[in-house]
Amino acid sequence: MNILIQHGMYFDETDGELRTGDIAVAGGKILNLGAVPSEFHADHILKAAGCFVTPALVNAHTHLAMSLFRNLADDMSLMDWLEHKIWPLEEKMGPSELYWASMLSMVELIRGGVTASADMYFGMDQVAQAAIDSGLRLNAAVGLTGDRRTAREKLRSFRDFFHQWEGAGEGLIRVDIGPHAPYTCDDGCFEEAAACAADLDCGIHVHLSETAGEVEETKNRFGLSPVELAARSGLFDQRCIAAHCVHVDRQDIELLNNSNVHVVHNPSSNLKLASGFARVKEMMDMGVNLAIGTDGSSSNNNLNMFEEMHLTALLAKALSGDPTALPAGQVLRMASVGGAAALGLPESGGRLRIGAPADIILVRMDGVHNSPLHDPRAAMVYSAQAADVDSVICNGRLLMERRRLPHLDEVEIRRKAQEAFEHLQ
Numbered sequence: 001m002n003i004l005i006q007h008g009m010y011f012d013e014t015d016g017e018l019r020t021g022d023i024a025v026a027g028g029k030i031l032n033l034g035a036v037p038s039e040f041h042a043d044h045i046l047k048a049a050g051c052f053v054t055p056a057l058v059n060a061h062t063h064l065a066m067s068l069f070r071n072l073a074d075d076m077s078l079m080d081w082l083e084h085k086i087w088p089l090e091e092k093m094g095p096s097e098l099y100w101a102s103m104l105s106m107v108e109l110i111r112g113g114v115t116a117s118a119d120m121y122f123g124m125d126q127v128a129q130a131a132i133d134s135g136l137r138l139n140a141a142v143g144l145t146g147d148r149r150t151a152r153e154k155l156r157s158f159r160d161f162f163h164q165w166e167g168a169g170e171g172l173i174r175v176d177i178g179p180h181a182p183y184t185c186d187d188g189c190f191e192e193a194a195a196c197a198a199d200l201d202c203g204i205h206v207h208l209s210e211t212a213g214e215v216e217e218t219k220n221r222f223g224l225s226p227v228e229l230a231a232r233s234g235l236f237d238q239r240c241i242a243a244h245c246v247h248v249d250r251q252d253i254e255l256l257n258n259s260n261v262h263v264v265h266n267p268s269s270n271l272k273l274a275s276g277f278a279r280v281k282e283m284m285d286m287g288v289n290l291a292i293g294t295d296g297s298s299s300n301n302n303l304n305m306f307e308e309m310h311l312t313a314l315l316a317k318a319l320s321g322d323p324t325a326l327p328a329g330q331v332l333r334m335a336s337v338g339g340a341a342a343l344g345l346p347e348s349g350g351r352l353r354i355g356a357p358a359d360i361i362l363v364r365m366d367g368v369h370n371s372p373l374h375d376p377r378a379a380m381v382y383s384a385q386a387a388d389v390d391s392v393i394c395n396g397r398l399l400m401e402r403r404r405l406p407h408l409d410e411v412e413i414r415r416k417a418q419e420a421f422e423h424l425q
């Protein structure tokens, strides 16, 4: 479908100027920016007056099917929460529960201006199907736990999953391997995951150094920090999404400063579980690739990347004692370009430029809370709300227009998700 976005405000990458103009989308890519030739035939015109047109956001670490556990078990410690609330319910989840939980999350992502996510969970065929059915990009990481023997067994079926899903949905789906964390995997599991990823040339998605307890336990078991263990096991030899990285020292940051590694900051989850404060500014200053994620809806409790951007900026300033730390433009880049790189999207992913994938959002800037409008990038991080997202395009396809989702029955999806949760009880 050819789409013409008319009279929108956008930042011109070539000179950094804020402009108002038209954007043409065709064949899933951005065809023109600013002046659109008169011979361009638009199948659909999207009026963007009053909107900021910007690259769609990327949620670089999440567990989409956990939406069923939203607001179910809060105000608990991480291990108590996992062992007594989440894991017993997860054991009962079947394909239908996984699918409708994922669909609920897909609607939430679209409504919040997110077109690509990196997910780690089990039953990933259901999550991947939900992404295709809703038109969103997904990096589907199949969760892996245990030792070398259990990893080998699981990786045999993973290879079938990889061949079935890699590039599915006209390239919307990418497949990663998800060795869960140093507290649920041993070094043998990490090594098997790394070897399989190298063999298939796929990415890795892992939780690292989320809590001080995890770091202490990993040092006791292996004589290494979680980051050192991951590096030594070969997890950083392929594109690697390293979620959290809250408790890292300078030596760890040097290891994370590797072009394959993408650290994903999850401020809401880290705050809610009292995990600590990631040293985002320090990592950025040292050259580490950074992205932002929501984590699962049960430790957040939503998939709102606007909240995450807001917290990312505020926490970096408070922690460094420097109000100039992590300005809005940098935070917005983490949530777009940084996320796209973490997911292995093309070089132009997360950017508004000719030839880039047409993953674009229109965000209303004429609400009272964004007025008067000075800098739309500052508005995106400091004053805008997810509900300001007006329209969403992913891979050149219009997924939301004027807050309406033309391809999805939202009421039915909510009903099915509610039913799915009741089945688990």
Ligand SMILES: [Zn+2]
Binding pocket: 061, 062, 063, 207, 243, 295, 296
């Ligand atoms: Zn997580």
